[in-house]
Amino acid sequence: MIGRGEVVLIALAAADRDEKRFAEADVFDLGREARGHLAFGGGIHQCLGAGLARMEGTIAIEQLLTRFPGIRLAEPSGRWRASILIRGLDRLIVTLD
Numbered sequence: 001m002i003g004r005g006e007v008v009l010i011a012l013a014a015a016d017r018d019e020k021r022f023a024e025a026d027v028f029d030l031g032r033e034a035r036g037h038l039a040f041g042g043g044i045h046q047c048l049g050a051g052l053a054r055m056e057g058t059i060a061i062e063q064l065l066t067r068f069p070g071i072r073l074a075e076p077s078g079r080w081r082a083s084i085l086i087r088g089l090d091r092l093i094v095t096l097d
């Protein structure tokens with residue numbers, strides 16, 4: 001129930017954790033069939049930079065793995081941002097050899 005005058009914040013990112021839409025939605029799975037995800041929004045306000053962001057991400061990760069093939073996590077999990085709007089890491093310590 002939402003009471004009169006109560007504030008409702010919509011967390012778009014929560015939609016991609018919907019177990020009815022994606023099996024094991026909380027598992028980080030790069031191979032998942034994720035058509036229809038909302039990471040770049042949807043509809044008329046779909047992210048205009050999605051193509052660029054995908055290209056930049058591909059280049060950055062490919063270059064990182066090519067230059068540092070021995071890259072490994074130095075801690076089990078990074079430090080996550082406190083924001084409820086944008087999910088992301090503040091810090092992720094790695095070793096390079």
Ligand code: HEM
Pocket residue numbers: 012038039040041042044045046047048049050052053
């Ligand atoms: C991984 C990187 C990015 C993510 C996850 C992302 C995510 C999003 C999301 C979820 C929206 C929809 C917001 C809403 O529904 O109100 C959005 C909108 C938008 N994004 Fe991105 N974005 C990224 C990168 C970029 C880049 C690189 C650019 C530009 C160079 C960009 C430009 C825009 C613009 C202009 C809109 C507004 C579109 C509109 O309201 O019609 N984004 N983005």
